[in-house]
Amino acid sequence: MNTPRFWTRLLKWFCNNSFFEEIQGDLEEQYHAKLKKDGKHAAKAFYRKEVIFLIRPSVIKYIPFRRLVNWAFVLHAFKASFRNLKKHRAYSLLNIVGFAAAISICLFCVNAIYSNQQLDQKFEDKEFIYRVNTMSTNSLNTSLRARTPIRLYERIKEEIPEAKEVAIIQSGAMGFEAFLKGSKQALQVFSVNENFFEVLNYEVLYGNVNDIFKNKSNVVITKEMLDKYFKPESVIGQELGPYIISAVIETPAKVSHLDFDILATDIKDKDALAFYSSWRTIMLQQLYIKRYPESKEETIQAKLTAIAKEVNKEFEGKDIDLSYDFRLEPLKDVASSNADMNQGTLLGAGGQRIIWILVAILLGVCSFNYTNLAMASAIARTKEVAVRKVMGSLKSALVLQFLAETIILSLIAYLFGLILFKWLAPKFATFSEFYFNTNLSLNQVAIFFLFTLGMSLISGIIPGLIFSNISALQLFRKTKKQGKLSLMHLKKGMIVIQMTIGLFVFIVGYFIYNQAALISKQDNALVNEDYIAVQLPKYDSANIIFKNELQRIKGIENVVTLEGIPLLQTLGATYFEKQHNKEPLRSGVELFRADQNILKLIDPHLKWFSQKPEQIETPFFLANRLLIEQASDTIKNIREGFYSLGNDEYLPVLGSVDNLFGNQAALDPVPAAILIYPEVNSSSFYLELSPEGRSETIDAVAKLYRDHYPGADFLPFFLDDILTKNLGSFKNAIKAILFVLSSIIVITLMGQIGMSMYMARSKEKEIGIRKVLGASFNQIVNLILRSTYIQLIIGALVASPLAYLFYTNAGPSFTVQMQIGIEHFLIGLGLFSLVIIGLITVQTWGTTNAQPAETLRNE
Amino acid sequence: MKGTYLGEFQELVLLSILVLAEEAYGVSIQEEINQKTGRSISRGALHSALTRLEDKDFIRSQFGEATPERGGRRKKYYQITNLGQKSLDEAKAIREEYYSTIQLKTQNT
Structure with missing residues (x-):
């Protein structure tokens, strides 16, 4: 039995040649002795150990660094790559734009999540601030809400002395409308108590925020409101509907999870209308506790749990199928909370999860695209590779050539992606209602750089290794070997996979779009613009x-x-x-x-x-x-x-x-x-x-x-407005999802454009000859589209059931559930096919317009 | 004597070469030391010691026969030189002097 091959080769690689014969001979003699005495495993373990212990300065051969790598060759590979990329500008541009767009979008998504995590960081003593959420359970479901019953405030003040300050925010079911700059504006009004600014100390820009507690007509507005509708020099004392502006604070959505336009002081307490003060009403109040530094979070939580137990006993006594659990949530976790009605942030925990999944899909699709195009580019240069092999190119040289091209392209695309992000981010931040951090952290830059490098290595190594393992003769052969996987099979397979992924994403996106439209214009049996609800005291x-x-x-x-x-x-x-x-x-x-x-x-x-x-x-x-x-x-x-x-x-x-x-x-x-x-x-x-x-x-x-x-205040409920408000965050989430899905589809289509470019180029001579023989544009296009039709059919057969299963099983249940019918598939497939066929036709246009004499000249 | 400094392990290697006489090569030296001292030494450690001893001219080497067990590779046999023998003698003399001093002291107390 021979010595373990890997370890022997390793020893040969690092051992000084003058010692190798002696050392290898000794090790082999000992190996065979051990094999006889102690068996195969012991012998192998012994051999392995001895080789490892031989890695020492006295044994290792000296290799000057400059001879480790043939730098002249590497330089040549990069020069050749640049020349190639310049020659195939369209291919290069497609790869660069597609990848840059994907990187840029991913950076936006990741930064949106990161921005979310930066919210609420500016408040004083933030580590002592908590929001109280209500876990409400009945026979139907359990839900966690970022709200509490109004009466909980009094109970906390009476029974939890560890709570240093308790801030209340009450928002009415209805909004507030005012005429500003000639049109009616819907504004979000929060009613707050005196502890609000002690818990959440927003920066005061003008006026005195405490004036609102001296007079109920006084209100605080935000900087966003000031910039839109008022002038700084005259804002204090200005009228705003029934209110008078007494102070201006920084825009809350830019620094915290809260989003409001106006702060007032019309607080409802336990003596308010039964509807508001009932323990069963938990939609209207948010409650924040700032504890003393020496008090413990566990103590406050235990007392809240005790209060909840008493309330639940009351429910039980009245046969109400409802129970509560009041839970403290640290301020640092609030922005990405799982609780419903978490206001002011674009991305709650659920939304962030979805974005991460979409980013992963986007990067996956982009990598697949990139590798596909690299393969197509390599296949188009089969003859070049064959000639180089015949002239004696090593495997490493071939791999290096492909690697150099993919690395250059991807690094250029990565740089463009960064530049695109830096250019668009400030514009996005200005228009966005939410806080968006326009700076990239070193971690983000490093992670995406490593991803880019990894992807370029894979997409360069794969074609390189495939080509280096095929003989030169086979590369020159046009006929496919029967029963063996040829390059053409591989290329076609990858195109079909790409088409299937594109179709899958398109169909799912179409389902989501239709479902969202159905929810938005839902015909609710009890909601109409002509219906209002009135609650008596x-x-x-x-x-x-x-x-x-x-x-x-x-x-x-x-x-x-x-x-x-x-x-x-x-x-x-x-x-x-x-x-x-x-x-x-x-x-x-x-x-x-x-x-x-x-x-x-x-x-x-x-x-x-x-x-x-x-x-x-x-x-x-x-x-x-x-x-x-x-x-x-x-x-x-x-x-x-x-x-x-x-x-x-x-x-x-x-x-x-x-x-x-x-x-x-x-x-x-x-x-x-x-x-x-x-x-x-x-x-x-x-x-x-x-x-x-x-x-x-x-x-x-x-x-x-x-x-x-x-x-008593007359406060009617306009049900259609409430419905619109309730659908607000749902619509935001749908917009974000559809945006990322569209990006995935666009990048897939860019991949299709690239492939169609290669198809057109590979049939250049055939097209030239057919033109000479009198073929029309339509006939030539149909020739090129023949394989596309087959790919679309295969893609449709695979993608359609997958999309249906994914949407029906992975998606949530909706109040108005879209019934997926055959028409959805037909329209989705039809639209996608039209786009693909259109792209290929446009690509073919250039080739068909070329002079046959030119295309056949190089023959 | 200047330049004849001998480390403990190097001393063991030289002694093993002397004991093994004409059969002193890598494997036999390693086995001899393992047996006599109860220590398991690696081929790499032995190689370092042999290289240093050869650099100091305490030993010399020559290739011997190839065998099938060695994959057809030749053995490298080692022999001690006069300089090597001298350094061994010096090391032995120093040790003996130390031991007699200790013995005298023990007898006197």
Whole structure:
């Protein structure tokens, strides 16, 4: 048995030639002795150890550094590469632009995430500041919200002395509108308490922020507002609707996770309207605690948990399917928090994850493109390589040649990518609503440099190694060897893979675009621009009088007594039991209670299972699609069964309501129902207004409200505005995802352009001959497109089912779920094919317009 | 004597060469030292010592026969020179002087 080959070769490589015979002989003699005595493994281990211990100065041969590498050859390789790249300008430009664009986009994405992490760093004692989130659980789901019930503030002040300061931010469900520079502007108003500036000490630019606590009319505006609408010298004391500006602070979105236009002081406390002060309302308040340095986070958390336990006991006593857990979140984690309603940042934790995945896909596609084009370029130079092999070029020389080209191209592209980023970043930062860091850190530059280098090494080494292992004769041969993988097979395979990836991304992007459009213009059964909700200060018998007077106001077409306001508050996840098998629905149901006037409101969305009842005498349910699916079983269909909310009253489901959602605007659809009573007494009303004279009607309602409840603020809820607001962050996320997907598609298409360039060039002579024989442009284009059609078909057959599976399994559930139909695939495939065919046709144009004499001259 | 300094390991190598006489080559020297001292020395350490000894002219070498076990490679045999022998004698004399001094002291106390 011979000595281990690797270690013997290693020894031969480093050992001084004058010692080698003696040392290798001794080692071999000892190896064979050990083999006989102790076996193969011991002998190999011994040999390995001895070779390693021979790595010492007295044994190693001396190699002058300059002879380690043949620098003249390396220089020549780079010179040849530059010449080649200059010769094939279009190919070089394509690679450079494609890669530079990919690097630039990735830098934007990475910097957006990095910028996110820089938020909230400027606040004093930031390590002692926490936000309180609410983990709210019911039978339907569990969700973490960056909000708390209003009453929690008082409990913290009474029971948690470790909290040095407690800042409140309350934002109304509705925004605020003011006329500025001749047009109506929607502005975000935050109501804050006196501790706000002690916890979050934004830089004050003009005026005195504490003036807002002396007079409720005084407000603070942001620098962004100042720059848009006012002049610094006259801003203090200026009127802004019902407010007076008393101070200006730095723009919050540039330094923190919060985003607002105005700070006011209209705080609601535990004595506010029941709707606001209820423990079940958690949409309206954000709460921040700054603890004493000597107090512990664990102590405060334990006390918050104890408060939550008491609140949960209250819920249990009232049979409410809801429980809370209040959680502290350190300020440093807030910008990328997982909590819903995390405001002011473009990228929460979920969004960042998606961006990282898209960056990885983008870099993967870009690398694949690059390698593909490098392969195509190499294949186009088969004869050149064959001649060099015949003239005695070493393997290393061939590999070095390809490597030099790919390294030069990728480094130039990397530099361009950096320059592109530096040029565009300040413009993006100016227009962006969010903080965007325009500087690149050394880490970012280094990581992308290493990626570029790695990619160029792989895409240079692969063709180099392939060519160096093929004999010169085979390279000259035009005919393919049967049964063996040839270069042409490899090239075609890579084109098909590239086409498939492009199609996959295009189809998924098309699905996302359509789904987002569906959500944006969703036809919500309970939301319309003509509907408003009004909440009365208290629930008593006077509500009926109020309702009767409402019905008499001109311009009000319908008044529905409704418990639960869509998008803000349902009655919670309700127990929903089937009478025929006493089994409750596993997920519960989000419930609205209304009187029969709601039937007119939801009529366009309503489908009765049988005939509409003439008179409503007993209550009944109307269910949404998800509830119908979940309640129907093998024993009884939902229209045959009776259902209860946990009492002894079992009621039928008489119809379905399309587009009935609970609190969710975009994601996580839930089973929902409306329980219709002949009469309902409630403190909330849903008004359907006539489109004409809407503002006069609203004024009349306001007057009626103030007459009945003097001193109470009239705050109607405009449901369509609330829906738009709720969809805001969803739309931002979709925009970011579609932007990156589009970049991936563009870069894939650039790869296709490159490949089509090579196809056109490789058929130059054939095209020349056909032109001479009288072929038309269309005939020539069809010749080139023949293989493209096949690639598109193969790509479509693979990409379509993959895209469908990916979208249906990996995507979230939406409130309005797009039903993927054959038309989506046909349109997606059709559009992509048109683009590809167009690109190739344009590429072919140049070749077909060339003079045949020129293209055939070199023959 | 100037220039005849001998390290402990080098002394062992020289002694092994003397003991092995005409059979002193890399493998046998290594085995001899391993056996006599109970220390396992590597071929690399031995090579360094042999190289230094040869540079100091304490030993000389010549190639011997090739064998199949050595992959057809020749053995390199080592012999001690007069200078090497002299340095060994000096090292031995110094040790003996130290030991007699210690013995005297022990007897006197």
